Every structure is written in C-alpha cells, then in structure tokens.
Amino acid sequence: MTTRDGRLARGDRTRTRVLDAAVVLATRNGLDGLSLGQVADALTISKSALFAHWRSKEELQLATIERAREQWLEQVISPALREPRGLRRLWALHRHRIAFYADRVLPGGCFFGNVQFEFNARQGPIHDRLAAILTDWLALIERLAGEAIALGELRPETDPALLAYEAEALGLAAVMQSRLLGPDAVYDHALRSMRDRLRALSTDPTLIKEHE
Amino acid sequence: MTTRDGRLARGDRTRTRVLDAAVVLATRNGLDGLSLGQVADALTISKSALFAHWRSKEELQLATIERAREQWLEQVISPALREPRGLRRLWALHRHRIAFYADRVLPGGCFFGNVQFEFNARQGPIHDRLAAILTDWLALIERLAGEAIALGELRPETDPALLAYEAEALGLAAVMQSRLLGPDAVYDHALRSMRDRLRALSTDPTLIKEHE
DNA sequence: AATCTTTACGACCGGTCGTTCTTTTAGTAG
DNA sequence: CTACTAAAAGAACGACCGGTCGTAAAGATT
Numbered sequence: 001m002t003t004r005d006g007r008l009a010r011g012d013r014t015r016t017r018v019l020d021a022a023v024v025l026a027t028r029n030g031l032d033g034l035s036l037g038q039v040a041d042a043l044t045i046s047k048s049a050l051f052a053h054w055r056s057k058e059e060l061q062l063a064t065i066e067r068a069r070e071q072w073l074e075q076v077i078s079p080a081l082r083e084p085r086g087l088r089r090l091w092a093l094h095r096h097r098i099a100f101y102a103d104r105v106l107p108g109g110c111f112f113g114n115v116q117f118e119f120n121a122r123q124g125p126i127h128d129r130l131a132a133i134l135t136d137w138l139a140l141i142e143r144l145a146g147e148a149i150a151l152g153e154l155r156p157e158t159d160p161a162l163l164a165y166e167a168e169a170l171g172l173a174a175v176m177q178s179r180l181l182g183p184d185a186v187y188d189h190a191l192r193s194m195r196d197r198l199r200a201l202s203t204d205p206t207l208i209k210e211h212e
Numbered sequence: 213m214t215t216r217d218g219r220l221a222r223g224d225r226t227r228t229r230v231l232d233a234a235v236v237l238a239t240r241n242g243l244d245g246l247s248l249g250q251v252a253d254a255l256t257i258s259k260s261a262l263f264a265h266w267r268s269k270e271e272l273q274l275a276t277i278e279r280a281r282e283q284w285l286e287q288v289i290s291p292a293l294r295e296p297r298g299l300r301r302l303w304a305l306h307r308h309r310i311a312f313y314a315d316r317v318l319p320g321g322c323f324f325g326n327v328q329f330e331f332n333a334r335q336g337p338i339h340d341r342l343a344a345i346l347t348d349w350l351a352l353i354e355r356l357a358g359e360a361i362a363l364g365e366l367r368p369e370t371d372p373a374l375l376a377y378e379a380e381a382l383g384l385a386a387v388m389q390s391r392l393l394g395p396d397a398v399y400d401h402a403l404r405s406m407r408d409r410l411r412a413l414s415t416d417p418t419l420i421k422e423h424e
Numbered sequence: 425a426a427t428c429t430t431t432a433c434g435a436c437c438g439g440t441c442g443t444t445c446t447t448t449t450a451g452t453a454g
Numbered sequence: 455c456t457a458c459t460a461a462a463a464g465a466a467c468g469a470c471c472g473g474t475c476g477t478a479a480a481g482a483t484t
Contacts, residue, residue, distance in 0.1 A: 048463070
C-alpha cells in the first residue's frame with residue numbers, strides 16, 4: 001500500500017490519523033463509549049468513510065488497541081530496554097511507566113487501565129486481546145526480575161511473579177488516583193513504593209538510589 | 213416512609229430492589245452503559261416507573277453509587293472494624309476487601325474499580341462523589357495505620373499515606389487481573405504482598421502470621 | 425365505604441447510534 | 455490528457471436511548 005516513491009498511500013495515512021484520534025477518545029470515553037461520529041468529526045471526515053477502512057466498529061476498536069500498544073511499546077518498553085540489563089532495567093521500566101502518564105502523553109489517562117476495567121467482565125475478541133497484552137506485560141516484568149536474580153542483583157528468594165503483580169498494581173493505582181484525586185502525591189507514592197520494594201529485595205541497596 | 217407497623221413502605225422496597233439490580237448492571241456495563249430499559253426489564257417493571265423515584269438518569273446513577281457504598285460498608289468495613297484495633301484491624305480490612313471479590317459477591321467485578329476508571333477523566337457530580345469516596349477509603353487506611361503506629365505495632369518511620377496507597381493498589385489490581393486473567397493466583401498475590409509489607413513494617417512479625 | 429396519594433404501566437417523543445447505499449471527488453498510471 | 459480506481463461525502467435506514475405524558479391500579483387514611 002505504498003506509492004512508487006515509497007511514501008505511505010493516502011489510505012494508510014488516514015488510517016493512522018484515525019487510530020491516533022481513536023486512542024485519545026477511547027481513553028477518555030471508553031472503547032464502548034467510542035462514537036464513530038466523534039472520531040469522524042475530530043478528523044473532519046464523514047462517519048461512513050470509516051467503513052471504507054474497517055468493516056465494523058469492533059474492527060476499529062481492535063485496531064485502536066493495537067495502535068495504543070504501539071505507543072506503549074515506543075514510549076515505555078523501548079526506552080526501558082535501552083537501560084543496562086537486570087535490576088536497573090526493571091526499575092527503569094517502572095519509572096517510564098509512571099512518567100508516561102505523569103507527562104500526560106495521552107490526554108484523559110491510561111488507555112489500557114480504562115479499557116481493561118471496561119472489559120474485565122465481558123467476553124469476546126476484545127477481552128481476549130486485552131488479556132493477552134496484560135499477560136505479555138506481566139511476563140516482561142517477570143523476565144526482567146529473573147534476569148536480575150540471575151545477575152545476583154535481587155535476592156534468590158525473590159518471587160518474580162509476585163514482583164510483577166506489585167509493579168502492575170502500583171502503576172495501575174497511580175493512573176487511577178492521579179486522575180481522580182489529582183497527580184500531586186500519587187506519582188511520588190508509586191515511585192517510592194517500588195523503590196522501597198526493590199531495595200528490600202536487592203542485594204545492593206545503592207543500585208536503585210543512583211538511578212532515581 | 214414507613215407504615216404504621218414499622219415495615220418499609222412499598223416505594224422504599226422498590227427503590228432498594230432497583231438499586232441492587234443497578235449496582236450489578238453498572239458493575240458489568242459501567243455507569244454510563246447502564247440502560248434504564250435493562251434495569252426495568254431485570255425487575256419486570258416499566259422503564260417509566262423509574263422516573264417516579266428519580267428525576268433523571270444521573271440521579272439514579274448517584275443513588276446507585278450510594279447503594280454500592282452501603283454494601284461496601286456492610287461487607288468490608290464493618291467486619292474489619294470488629295477486629296481488635298491496630299495492625300490486626302488493618303490486616304483484616306485488606307483481607308475482607310480481597311475476599312469481597314474472591315467470593316464474587318458482586319457478579320461482574322468491582323463496582324468502584326470499574327466506575328472510578330470510567331469517570332477518572334470527567335467532571336461533574338459523579339466524579340466528585342467518587343473522589344470523595346476514594347479519599348475516605350484512603351483516609352480510613354491511614355487512620356488504622358496511625359493507630360498501629362501509636363500502639364507500637366508498626367515501626368514509627370512507617371508512612372501511613374504510602375501504606376494506604378499500596379493497599380489500595382494491591383486490591384485494585386486483584387480485581388482487575390482476576391476478572392481479566394482468571395482468579396487463580398491473583399488473590400494469593402494480593403494477600404501475600406500486603407502480608408509481606410506489613411510484616412516488614414511491623415515490630416512483631418508474628419502479629420500477622422496468626423491471623424492468616 | 426369513600427377519598428386521596430403513591431406507584432406502575434404503555435405509548436410516544438426527539439435524538440443518537442452503527443451501518444448501508446449511492447454518488448462524487450481526487451490521486452495515480454498509462 | 456484520459457481512464458481507472460481508491461477514498462470520501464452525504465443521505466437514509468432501523469434500532470435503541472433517555473425522558474415525558476396520560477391513565478389505571480393499588481394502598482393508606484378517614
């Protein structure tokens with residue numbers, strides 16, 4: 001779907017524009033509350049034009065999830081993976097996750113936080129995709145924790161799955177509380193809790209301190 | 213609004229029935245996705261009958277929040293407050309909170325978890341009420357932590373606000389993950405994380421153990 | 425038993441939703 | 455420049471939404 005000189009075809013450029021707007025709107029109003037009319041209005045195109053790119057609303061919703069995942073990979077996971085492996089990479093992942101919403105990259109809060117709660121009691125392809133993404137996210141933290149244990153930076157009795165659960169919990173609460181109560185102390189709490197936890201589990205407490 | 217012999221009037225009984233159904237439906241579909249037609253159908257009454265009790269959908273939504281709060285008070289907070297004061301009461305609060313959803317009291321997940329994420333980027337009376345409820349909940353945990361410190365059961369350097377944040381985060385993640393990934397290991401994680409945290413902060417590690 | 429209030433019903437309104445269809449525009453290739 | 459095709463516009467659809475209204479039944483009061 002590219003022209004002869006390698007640029008993206010018009011359709012592909014439109015698709016990306018649509019999905020970027022859909023991520024913002026779905027973050028604010030939910031994936032179910034996402035209105036095709038609002039998406040179209042935000043881009044000054046017509047509602048029916050959307051059906052030239054996706055067969056149904058559900059297909060657009062699934063494409064929106066994939067777009068949000070791309071943003072998540074680019075802005076949270078990739079920067080963290082550029083850190084030195086082991087404990088520092090684990091700590092960087094948490095910091096980037098918290099900063100991702102502290103900097104308000106996505107207006108309206110955390111896309112995955114909102115959407116996962118929205119679909120946590122439903123069934124269907126959207127639920128399944130969200131569950132797979134969450135599983136991958138937890139598995140990544142577990143893997144990094146395992147690396148840190150193997151490097152001797154975390155105590156051998158550390159439970160990677162438990163640590164992954166705690167990291168996810170602290171990030172989730174940060175997103176929710178910061179939007180509902182204001183971001184004043186929340187991000188500080190999310191960072192301090194994880195730092196305390198990692199220090200308590202680490203063999204060398206100075207490893208975290210210098211990366212604050 | 214009671215009859216001469218003290219029973220609830222018919223209207224009050226209907227209101228309670230409606231709100232109980234509304235809590236279940238709103239937990240599953242969100243407070244915005246709550247359809248008055250669905251509520252009416254669930255009770256085999258007519259949609260218009262609802263407007264005899266509440267002036268608008270928003271009033272019913274606010275009443276639904278209050279009903280969910282009543283259930284939360286009855287089934288989580290009150291039982292915990294019957295425990296001995298201090299650390300044991302704090303630990304009981306966390307256990308009851310996790311058990312509340314482990315036992316699936318509310319089909320479809322956690323009312324407040326879902327709804328708070330739904331409204332975390334909006335404004336208006338619903339957002340304000342949810343923020344106040346969350347503030348009260350965090351303040352309660354802080355107060356219990358303060359009591360435990362005063363009793364000498366938690367180390368004096370314990371930060372009550374940070375502990376409240378962590379407890380809320382662990383419970384929130386338990387609800388979300390258990391619905392999305394299945395409840396197998398999640399509740400165990402939520403309990404173990406909090407237990408580890410409280411033990412690390414307590415002056416006498418056996419205080420928690422005996423109340424598992 | 426008669427009266428008044430509460431509660432519920434069923435039809436209906438305007439509006440918005442997702443979706444489909446037909447027509448027009450505009451970018452690309454020969 | 456012309457022909458072809460992908461993309462967008464615009465109107466219209468059926469379904470569902472929250473909300474209103476007039477009416478009827480049920481319960482309590484006197």
